[in-house]
Amino acid sequence: MMNKRYGIGLALLSVALLAGCGTRQSSQGKTTSQSTSTQSSSTKSVTATTKVSLTAAIKKFQQQFPNASVTSIELEDQLGRPVYTLEGVGGTQEHELQLNGRTGKVISKKSEMLDQDDQADAERDRLNLNKVISPSKAVAIAVHDRNGGYASELKLDKDNDTTYWEVQVHQGKQQVDVKIDAYEGSILETEHDD
Known part of the structure; x- marks a missing residue:
């Protein structure tokens, strides 16, 4: 038993x-x-983790600085989170706003006086944001052009009356900056960083 x-x-x-x-x-x-x-x-493009749309980021900038026009927009990965940096001018001041791209919360904002030369250039630098392709579309165009990779940073800017997205694409250890017409989506140029 x-x-x-x-x-x-x-x-x-x-x-x-x-x-x-x-x-x-x-x-x-x-x-x-x-x-x-x-x-x-960790190798996804910055737009994959961004919840705040470009339109919402611009609206937040305009709420913070009602009389200002946007002159550049940047979206980049900072310490594992997407961050928008919007710059603009209004009257005699230059403004900058940083937003958390996931939550839309303001990280920082600042303003400073423009000197007379910068005031004259301010009008030329204002972006026409009507019909600009979205950040995710710009990234898709750039990554497709490079046959793969991921985008860690992109910036909407203007030079010689051409408004463009500049997308930083990583492929392994190589980094390529792709400039894309912000209205048509066509590739303007590519630049390889060593």
């Missing part, structure tokens, strides 16, 4: 140990797959 109880106890103990080992293996498998997905998400 004692032998039978001992055998049953030993069998139950074995089942419990095997069940515990099975649980440990499956939780290790989860850890491995989680770290793999974290690694792949």
Whole structure:
């Protein structure tokens, strides 16, 4: 009788140990797959983690600086979060607003006086934001042009009356800056960084 109880106890103990080992293996498998997905998400383009639209970011800038016009917009990954930096001019002042691209919360804002030369240039630098392609479309065009990679940064700017998106595309250790017409979506130029 004692032998039978001992055998049953030993069998139950074995089942419990095997069940515990099975649980440990499956939780290790989860850890491995989680770290793999974290690694792949770190190489996603900055627009993939941005929840705030370009229109919403511009609206926030206009709320903070009602009499200002936007002169440049940048979206980049800063410490693992997307950050918009909008610059603009209004009257005799230059303004800058940084927004969290996930939440829309203001990170910082500042204004400073423009000197007379900069005041004269301010009108020329104002962006016409009507019908500008979205940041995600600009990134898709740039990444497609480079046959893959991811974008860590992009900037909407103007030079010689041409408004363009400049998208920084990474492919392995190589970085390429792709300039795209902000209205038509055509590639204006590419520049390889060494």
